Amino acid sequence: MLRKILLALLLVVTGSVAIVLRPDTSQAAVAFSNPLAAAPYGADPWMGYYNGYYYVAATTWNSQIVIKKATSVAALPGAGESVVFTGSGTANCCNMWAPSLHRLSGPNGTRWYLYYTAGTTACCDGQRSYVLESSGNDPMGPYTYKGQLNVQSGNGWAIDGSVATINGANYYFYSSWVGNLQSLFVAPLSNPWTVSAYGTRISYPTYSWEMVGGNTEEAPYVVQHNGVTYLTFSASSCNTPDYKLGMLTLTGSNPLAASSWTKKSTAIFQRSDANAVYGPGGQGFFNSPDGTETWLVYHANESTTQGCGGTRTTRIKKVTWNSDGSPNLGTPDKLSTSLTAPAGDPGGTVSFPVAGTKYRVIGKGSGKVLDAQNCGTANGTAIQQWTSLGNACQQWTFTKTTSNYYRITNANSGTVLDSVNCGATNGTAVDLWASLSNVCQEWSLTPINGGYLIANRGNGLVLDVTDCGSADGVAVRQWSALGNTCQEWTITA
Numbered sequence: 001m002l003r004k005i006l007l008a009l010l011l012v013v014t015g016s017v018a019i020v021l022r023p024d025t026s027q028a029a030v031a032f033s034n035p036l037a038a039a040p041y042g043a044d045p046w047m048g049y050y051n052g053y054y055y056v057a058a059t060t061w062n063s064q065i066v067i068k069k070a071t072s073v074a075a076l077p078g079a080g081e082s083v084v085f086t087g088s089g090t091a092n093c094c095n096m097w098a099p100s101l102h103r104l105s106g107p108n109g110t111r112w113y114l115y116y117t118a119g120t121t122a123c124c125d126g127q128r129s130y131v132l133e134s135s136g137n138d139p140m141g142p143y144t145y146k147g148q149l150n151v152q153s154g155n156g157w158a159i160d161g162s163v164a165t166i167n168g169a170n171y172y173f174y175s176s177w178v179g180n181l182q183s184l185f186v187a188p189l190s191n192p193w194t195v196s197a198y199g200t201r202i203s204y205p206t207y208s209w210e211m212v213g214g215n216t217e218e219a220p221y222v223v224q225h226n227g228v229t230y231l232t233f234s235a236s237s238c239n240t241p242d243y244k245l246g247m248l249t250l251t252g253s254n255p256l257a258a259s260s261w262t263k264k265s266t267a268i269f270q271r272s273d274a275n276a277v278y279g280p281g282g283q284g285f286f287n288s289p290d291g292t293e294t295w296l297v298y299h300a301n302e303s304t305t306q307g308c309g310g311t312r313t314t315r316i317k318k319v320t321w322n323s324d325g326s327p328n329l330g331t332p333d334k335l336s337t338s339l340t341a342p343a344g345d346p347g348g349t350v351s352f353p354v355a356g357t358k359y360r361v362i363g364k365g366s367g368k369v370l371d372a373q374n375c376g377t378a379n380g381t382a383i384q385q386w387t388s389l390g391n392a393c394q395q396w397t398f399t400k401t402t403s404n405y406y407r408i409t410n411a412n413s414g415t416v417l418d419s420v421n422c423g424a425t426n427g428t429a430v431d432l433w434a435s436l437s438n439v440c441q442e443w444s445l446t447p448i449n450g451g452y453l454i455a456n457r458g459n460g461l462v463l464d465v466t467d468c469g470s471a472d473g474v475a476v477r478q479w480s481a482l483g484n485t486c487q488e489w490t491i492t493a
Helices: 073-078
Strands: 006-011 017-022 046-050 053-057 065-070 081-085 097-106 109-118 128-134 143-148 159-166 169-178 181-191 200-203 217-225 228-235 244-250 261-263 278-287 294-301 313-318 360-363 369-372 381-386 396-400 406-410 416-419 430-433 443-448 451-456 462-465 476-479 489-492
Touching: 046 097, 046 278, 046 294, 053 073, 053 097, 065 073, 065 097, 073 443, 081 143, 081 443, 097 159, 109 143, 109 159, 159 217, 159 228, 169 217, 181 217, 200 261, 217 278, 228 278, 244 278, 381 476, 406 443, 430 476
Parallel strands: none
Antiparallel strands: 006 017, 046 053, 053 065, 065 081, 097 109, 109 128, 128 143, 159 169, 169 181, 181 200, 217 228, 228 244, 244 261, 278 294, 294 313, 360 369, 360 489, 369 381, 381 430, 396 406, 406 416, 416 430, 443 451, 451 462, 451 489, 462 476
């Protein structure tokens, strides 16, 4: 019997409309676990579903904007990152934050517009809002740089922007400062890359839950339900475990007027010590493949000591609705929890790396392999690069632990790749150590440019060849992601 296929209209949270195929509702539920994107590209995530694929973009902290896609959320952790922009034309470049994609109509027809924050390499200096335009209907681009959004008088600081369509008009929501209050602003858009007026402030920190570690409201993002517009935002300092989500409701007729917005007096999503989830924020919303569900995408940390850096990972959670129609986000899930994928997800897995298979890990910049110094077997044996000798001291197995991380074991010694003393700063050394079953000995694999970034679960730093050296014996250490080949590795059996 032919399976009946229903056409459904998918209303995305920005107000754009797309036609999608609704899968047969009788298909089996698909299971997955968070995170969907680990270090180094897991903070400030945007996620969407379009034309058969999920798309994820997140902060890189370097000159690149990257996007990955997969047909199933189960396949997203192993999906390859594609570099879609490298900062060309951006003023004060390059420290890229908080990409946000929106499919909008403009003078050039319907296109994807990618909004992002960029500034100098010294964090938090000179950050402004910028926009790219796709050449067609592919969220992966290619993209053209359209320019800076002139949202603040005097070219003021402006971060974490996103767009919402309200009553047929497009508005740009972002965060900036008034005195010592980091506040929420909105500016009207005359086209997707041009504002018709400076932004106006619509909210600022007024409750104690918005002032932990700093007076902060940032990362505004709209979700709409039953004709009502809700503006979610991140509150308190992201350097604290009490970073959380708050919400405004558009109760008036003019989105540009502060009086039209009513703030909920309590947070709507916050830390869960019981589930080891800290600092949940940096959020957005997307619809399930069949258009029947709304999902939250957010980042969070695994310990109270982690803050605003690369340790944050991308997670998702299904949204339910309160009796008054407002979003109910519940409690953030523990990473080991098996969750049911969004409705209509076809399922999918990534089979690489294969458990028990011995691999060589080869630096793309040098061509040298990851090597246990002098074939040492003792705890504390240093890790370096060396010309391939084809021996077990240069072979590694990958054992999946939990939540899309791996323990990397040396085939000769049986000891595991370890972040020395669980260090958290650039330059932290790497060695071999007996398995301690802690996060300092677990690593994520992010495919990019035909290789992998290998990042430590505990500190978010990636394996790095010291000073991009090419000689035998150069130490392999940990460093923030820089977007270069000295931090990219091919994994070959």
